Amino acid sequence: MEKLPVFAFIWPPSRTLGWGQVAIHAGMDMIERGTAPLFLAEAGAAIMEADQWSRIGPAMAASEGLRTALSQMMSQGQCVTLDGVAVLHPLGDHMQAHAISGLLRGRPNLSLPCFCDEILDEAALDSLNRFDRHIVLCGYNRDLLADHGIHNTTLTIQGIDPVMRPGPRRGRFAGRFAIYSGGKLEYRKGQDIVVAAFKAFHSRHPEALLVTAWRSPFVGSAASLIEGGLVVQAPGTGPDGGLDLAGWLAANGIGPDDSLDLGMVGHADLREVLIECDVAIFPNRSEPATNLMAMEAMACGLPTAVSANTGHTDILDLGDCLPFTDQRPVAGAHRARWGESSVDEIVAVMEQVYRDRDGAAAMGLAGSRTIISRWTWSGFVDGLCEAVSAAS
Numbered sequence: 001m002e003k004l005p006v007f008a009f010i011w012p013p014s015r016t017l018g019w020g021q022v023a024i025h026a027g028m029d030m031i032e033r034g035t036a037p038l039f040l041a042e043a044g045a046a047i048m049e050a051d052q053w054s055r056i057g058p059a060m061a062a063s064e065g066l067r068t069a070l071s072q073m074m075s076q077g078q079c080v081t082l083d084g085v086a087v088l089h090p091l092g093d094h095m096q097a098h099a100i101s102g103l104l105r106g107r108p109n110l111s112l113p114c115f116c117d118e119i120l121d122e123a124a125l126d127s128l129n130r131f132d133r134h135i136v137l138c139g140y141n142r143d144l145l146a147d148h149g150i151h152n153t154t155l156t157i158q159g160i161d162p163v164m165r166p167g168p169r170r171g172r173f174a175g176r177f178a179i180y181s182g183g184k185l186e187y188r189k190g191q192d193i194v195v196a197a198f199k200a201f202h203s204r205h206p207e208a209l210l211v212t213a214w215r216s217p218f219v220g221s222a223a224s225l226i227e228g229g230l231v232v233q234a235p236g237t238g239p240d241g242g243l244d245l246a247g248w249l250a251a252n253g254i255g256p257d258d259s260l261d262l263g264m265v266g267h268a269d270l271r272e273v274l275i276e277c278d279v280a281i282f283p284n285r286s287e288p289a290t291n292l293m294a295m296e297a298m299a300c301g302l303p304t305a306v307s308a309n310t311g312h313t314d315i316l317d318l319g320d321c322l323p324f325t326d327q328r329p330v331a332g333a334h335r336a337r338w339g340e341s342s343v344d345e346i347v348a349v350m351e352q353v354y355r356d357r358d359g360a361a362a363m364g365l366a367g368s369r370t371i372i373s374r375w376t377w378s379g380f381v382d383g384l385c386e387a388v389s390a391a392s
Helices: 018-032 050-062 064-075 122-128 139-147 191-204 219-228 245-251 267-274 292-299 312-318 343-355 357-374 377-391
Strands: 006-009 080-082 085-091 104-106 109-113 133-136 153-155 177-182 208-213 259-261 279-282 304-307 322-324
Touching (some): 139 312, 153 377, 177 191, 191 343, 245 259, 279 343, 292 312, 292 357, 304 312, 304 343
Parallel strands (some): 109 133, 279 304
């Protein structure tokens, strides 16, 4: 087996965040191949599944001395370079880097831009130019960078947790038609569109059940949902400081017996729910990657429908899923390639699956086989290695 480069993650592995999932699964693949990565941010067993911690924990412990030394040096404003280490730097909208990125450098330095704001100003371009190569997670972000004259990119698609696989139903939602929606609650993810479509579908099919995995640490992002004009208000907060999803859905015409809030659920428990559902819908207005939650639904054999825009187009290129093709413009020059899915089309897709459940289930299983074989964490790490070679 060819020896891997040594990679360093500057963010913590965690099962509750997208970047955290990348660190966990890519890190475990590197360890399995015989080259443990460096974990330069603290993390503990509480934010991983037990089996993940059993594999990640020793590498975390081995990195402890380096973490301590780097922390002391950087607290004094010293810039540190790790020779022979490919340091991974995640970048968000406007190419904002982690504070550590300014003081910790590798050879090479690899950025992972993941962004939906399509206008890159001079400061954003200056930030990008500090890195040797850019790892993009979908064709949408690759094309946006190319539009700005940046071509030193490597496209590598995220993998899927191996626990996410089809399985036999146990009748958890017997007598109901279960519609799954997942993702951080916000305008970009389009849960306001989900609510409007489900309400219309439920009026025809009272046995419909909306199953949601919308909770995240980013409670404030839910306020943006009123921007779409499809819901009467944004979710408020409950006594525990978390979002009052039941109250929000009730205010928008969806009663407590017609929805199920899964809360912050681990992958093993989520998989047990997904295999019981009838369809998954993701009318997201924009995705700066391929949408890991949609990929997980497909991997579990769930018939999955996604908006035909931005990062979702990589999923649609695989086939064996349902597209929302009616994509209308979203206001704002910085959102030129975003798409507004049609509520009527979403309802029509729900009706299609409702009428032909056997056909939809067969498509779901075909999609599972395709996505599991094509997009793996080992393939993702291969892409990281290609980026290192290209940056040399």
